[in-house]
Amino acid sequence: MELLFQQIFNGLTIGSVYxxxxxxxxxxxxxxxxxxxxxxxxxxxGAYITLMMMVGFGFNYWIAIIASVAVVAILGVVTxxxxxxxxxxxxxxxxxxxxxxILLFLEAFGQFMWGTEYYRMDTPYSSVVNLxxxxxxxxxxxxxxxxxxxxxxxxxFLTKTMIGAAIIAMAQNRExxxxxxxxxxxxxxxxxxxxxxxxxxxxxxASPINLVxxxxxxxxxxxxxxxxxxxxxxxxxxxxIGGYLLGLTESIGATYISSDYKDVIAFLLLVVILTAxxxxxFTKGVQ
Amino acid sequence: MKFGKTxxxxxxxxxxxxxxxxxxASSVSNSNSESSSNAKQTKDTKTxxxxxxxxxxTVNIGFSGPLSGPAAYYGENTLSGLEMAVDEINExxxxxxxxxxxxxxxxxxxxxxxNETGTNARRLVQENNTPVIFVPHSxxxxxxxxxxxxxNFLIAAYTSEPKIMEQNNSLTxxxxxxxxxxxxxxxxxxxxxxxxxxxxxxxxxxxxxxxxDALKPVWEENGGEVVFEGxxxxxxxxxxxxxxxxxxxxxxxxxxxxxxxxxTALVIKQARELGFEGGFMVMDQAKIEExxxxxxxxxxxEGAIGTLPIIESDASGAEEFIKKYKERFDRIPTAEGxxxxxxxxxxxxxxxxxxxxxxxTKIMASIEDGIKTLPDENVVWHINGLVNGGAFDWKxxxxxxxxGKVLNKDY
Numbered sequence: 180m181e182l183l184f185q186q187i188f189n190g191l192t193i194g195s196v197y198x199x200x201x202x203x204x205x206x207x208x209x210x211x212x213x214x215x216x217x218x219x220x221x222x223x224x225g226a227y228i229t230l231m232m233m234v235g236f237g238f239n240y241w242i243a244i245i246a247s248v249a250v251v252a253i254l255g256v257v258t259x260x261x262x263x264x265x266x267x268x269x270x271x272x273x274x275x276x277x278x279x280x281i282l283l284f285l286e287a288f289g290q291f292m293w294g295t296e297y298y299r300m301d302t303p304y305s306s307v308v309n310l311x312x313x314x315x316x317x318x319x320x321x322x323x324x325x326x327x328x329x330x331x332x333x334x335x336f337l338t339k340t341m342i343g344a345a346i347i348a349m350a351q352n353r354e355x356x357x358x359x360x361x362x363x364x365x366x367x368x369x370x371x372x373x374x375x376x377x378x379x380x381x382x383x384x385a386s387p388i389n390l391v392x393x394x395x396x397x398x399x400x401x402x403x404x405x406x407x408x409x410x411x412x413x414x415x416x417x418x419x420i421g422g423y424l425l426g427l428t429e430s431i432g433a434t435y436i437s438s439d440y441k442d443v444i445a446f447l448l449l450v451v452i453l454t455a456x457x458x459x460x461f462t463k464g465v466q
Numbered sequence: 467m468k469f470g471k472t473x474x475x476x477x478x479x480x481x482x483x484x485x486x487x488x489x490x491a492s493s494v495s496n497s498n499s500e501s502s503s504n505a506k507q508t509k510d511t512k513t514x515x516x517x518x519x520x521x522x523x524t525v526n527i528g529f530s531g532p533l534s535g536p537a538a539y540y541g542e543n544t545l546s547g548l549e550m551a552v553d554e555i556n557e558x559x560x561x562x563x564x565x566x567x568x569x570x571x572x573x574x575x576x577x578x579x580x581n582e583t584g585t586n587a588r589r590l591v592q593e594n595n596t597p598v599i600f601v602p603h604s605x606x607x608x609x610x611x612x613x614x615x616x617x618n619f620l621i622a623a624y625t626s627e628p629k630i631m632e633q634n635n636s637l638t639x640x641x642x643x644x645x646x647x648x649x650x651x652x653x654x655x656x657x658x659x660x661x662x663x664x665x666x667x668x669x670x671x672x673x674x675x676x677x678x679d680a681l682k683p684v685w686e687e688n689g690g691e692v693v694f695e696g697x698x699x700x701x702x703x704x705x706x707x708x709x710x711x712x713x714x715x716x717x718x719x720x721x722x723x724x725x726x727x728x729x730t731a732l733v734i735k736q737a738r739e740l741g742f743e744g745g746f747m748v749m750d751q752a753k754i755e756e757x758x759x760x761x762x763x764x765x766x767x768e769g770a771i772g773t774l775p776i777i778e779s780d781a782s783g784a785e786e787f788i789k790k791y792k793e794r795f796d797r798i799p800t801a802e803g804x805x806x807x808x809x810x811x812x813x814x815x816x817x818x819x820x821x822x823x824x825x826x827t828k829i830m831a832s833i834e835d836g837i838k839t840l841p842d843e844n845v846v847w848h849i850n851g852l853v854n855g856g857a858f859d860w861k862x863x864x865x866x867x868x869x870g871k872v873l874n875k876d877y
Contacts, residue, residue, distance in 0.1 A: 182715050189707045196704070287534070295539040296797070297728035299760055307739050314740050319707075389704060390728050390760070394536045398704045430708035438696040438709045 185313050186430045192319045192388075194426020195326035199381035200399050201406040201418040202333065203374030209350025209413045210370050211263060213271045216278040218378060219400030220285035225251045225379025226386045226395060227293055230300050240302050244383040248376040255375025256368045264367065289393040298391040305387065322384045329380060330419060333373070337415070346370055350413055405445065409452050411459025420460060424448070523567045525823045527552075527813075528590035528599035528619075530583045530606060533575040536701055537603075540726065540802065544602040544624055545573060546795050547807035550787075551844075555814050563821050569814065572596060580605035584612070591619050597826045598622055598813060600806070604630060604673055611635045620826035622809060624802070626750050627673055631854040637826050639833060640857030641809045642801065645677055645750050647862050648773075649684040652747050655771050655866060655875065657690055660745040661719030665694035667709065667733060668749060669725030677749050681722065693718050698733065700725045710736045724749020727756035738766045745769030753800045754865055754872060767867045774865035774874055776804040782842040801863075804846040809858070811844040812836045830856065 200222060207215045228250045232243035262277050304317035337343035342365075348356040349366045357363060382395075389395070406425055410417020425445055432444035452460060529548060532541035552569045559566040572594045576582035583606030590596045598620045601607050604627035611633050614621050620637045623630055628644035656664075664685055668674035674697060682692060693716040696709055703709075710733060713721065723733050723746055730752040737746075748754065748770055755775035758764055776799055777788055787807065791799040813829070816836030820828040834852050848861035864875040 182711065185711050186708055189705070189711060192707070193705045290534060290538060295542055297539065297760065299762075301762075316739055385704070388707075388732075390732065392728075393538070397536075398702065401702070402704070433708045434712045434715075438712060442699075442702065 190427035190430035198422025219396030251379035417461035528596035551810035665718035731757035748772030
């Protein structure tokens with residue numbers, strides 16, 4: 180029984196990180212209508228910026244995260260304004276190629292700038308606590324809590340503010356949004372800023388239990404793609420449910436079925452969900 | 467227009483931050499200007515290969531390894547030793563058959579993909595006429611072994627996979643010690659110190675599977691029991707807590723781990739966090755000296771057995787090599803750098819002995835002589851000659867962590 184709870188906790192930790200990354204991906208999908216392959220690279224840059232702020236400038240962990248979120252948000256806006264905006268109206272294939280180009284550029288840039296070393300991110304939260312018989316490190320607890328706070332903040336932003344409503348409107352129906360006078364450009368760059376910020380936050384939270392290295396983004400972005408397909412492309416609740424579902428399937432599947440088949444289980448889940456509901460769990464109606 | 471201005475400001479801010487972060491990067495403990503310069507000149511080191519030496523002729527030596535992608539760190543490690551050796555050789559050049567030569571190291575990136583290694587090797591032979599090509603991974607070695615005898619080049623293979631020497635390929639030089647030397651001593655030590663129950667958590671690569679297959683019978687013959695069998699895919703998994711939890715729920719005395727050093731260190735760290743107090747058997751791909759900085763000391767590695775860190779070497783040329791390496795690359799030298807360094811010196815020595823710089827068969831035939839006449843200052847670790855028809859015969863190098871210190875375990 181203890182093992183089960185331990186694995187649920189492990190699944191929640193990793194699911195939180197997946198969810199934050201998938202949320203950004205799904206938000207941007209609403210604007211671009213293609214998956215943003217460069218999102219994993221944003222994640223990687225976010226981790227490096229946080230690390231450099233902490234080690235290079237001696238900032239506190241939380242201040243470093245805020246700085247990193249800001250930098251990657253700006254990076255998102257710049258890519259949107261310089262690249263995706265110019266491609267507006269072009270077919271999806273060009274967008275996709277552009278996104279892959281950004282991914283390759285950022286990865287090479289990361290390796291050029293910071294080298295191929297693996298870096299460790301030290302935080303004051305590395306101690307191990309015993310919670311109801313479970314082994315929990317503070318950092319892992321922090322990941323779960325911070326992810327929930329970020330999700331709630333995002334939820335309130337999208338549902339309670341005008342700008343948030345505009346983002347949702349754009350994702351739902353582009354022409355309709357134009358007709359009611361929504362500034363498409365503003366919504367687009369804002370969405371990229373939020374997505375970039377979420378990626379940076381996820382990376383900064385997850386790095387202390389992992390390492391910082393140039394290809395770190397590839398690992399999570401693969402999972403994020405699976406998640407947004409499970410949850411439905413462009414769906415926010417879909418990304419959240421999908422993220423936790425994948426995290427839990429991985430950890431519980433690894434325990435009770437076989438760790439070798441962990442990925443098989445995750446993809447089996449994908450197949451089953453897509454068979455039952457081809458558009459993903461939470462997509463509503465026809466586009 | 468208004469937005470153009472805002473965008474410009476944003477861009478400037480971004481550039482400024484990136485540059486600042488970059489500056490900060492150089493103040494981080496072990497960042498390296500060297501590796502980034504490697505990245506820039508992935509294609510060819512011709513320019514710095516031909517430094518100040520007065521030699522009139524040049525021998526091209528090829529290298530195809532991962533210089534970008536997930537294994538780039540490892541690729542750079544292997545390349546670093548070669549670069550260092552080449553620069554030393556080129557200071558004076560070397561004489562073969564009355565002519566002086568220097569070495570030009572031509573490096574190509576294969577991103578750890580065997581098919582790319584094959585393409586690169588062909589290119590190196592056709593464009594640069596390289597008699598020798600260094601390949602630092604087993605997949606790439608197998609791929610080039612298919613045609614190297616026909617196209618006449620020597621593979622200097624940096625992989626501990628013993629199977630590469632079983633291909634009856636007369637032009638393969640095996641550089642590192644094969645891992646088949648480790649299961650016996652590792653088993654004895656861990657069993658004696660911690661107990662008979664082992665959980666297996668190796669890397670999911672072919673190499674990891676082969677290593678595990680070599681270890682399992684040895685462990686069981688010695689009366690041990692395998693309580694958990696799993697593997698970790700370091701190219702896919704982001705977190706190891708789940709699988710380590712599972713492995714530890716079987717109550718093992720010893721954990722068998724391995725893979726790239728730094729993520730392997732995370733596996734060890736997470737096992738300790740989950741309350742594991744036993745020992746670790748570490749595959750030779752992971753290096754104790756590279757795991758130590760990730761874990762912030764040797765404390766969590768207590769009871770680990772693995773390959774001996776080259777910084778503990780007592781060979782004649784070790785001290786000088788370590789000093790120069792640290793100065794040049796600003797990272798700890800590992801076996802990857804050291805063995806390749808020594809191999810390059812042996813190779814040039816063999817060229818001198820054989821009287822040929824372009825006939826791989828002759829060079830290969832003289833490797834044994836090249837080893838025997840190797841000057842003491844180039845001996846970073848003890849080497850006796852060749853075994854298995856073309857692999858370096860190193861003295862086994864095994865290290866254990868006892869009471870917070872790495873000890874050289876002689877077997």
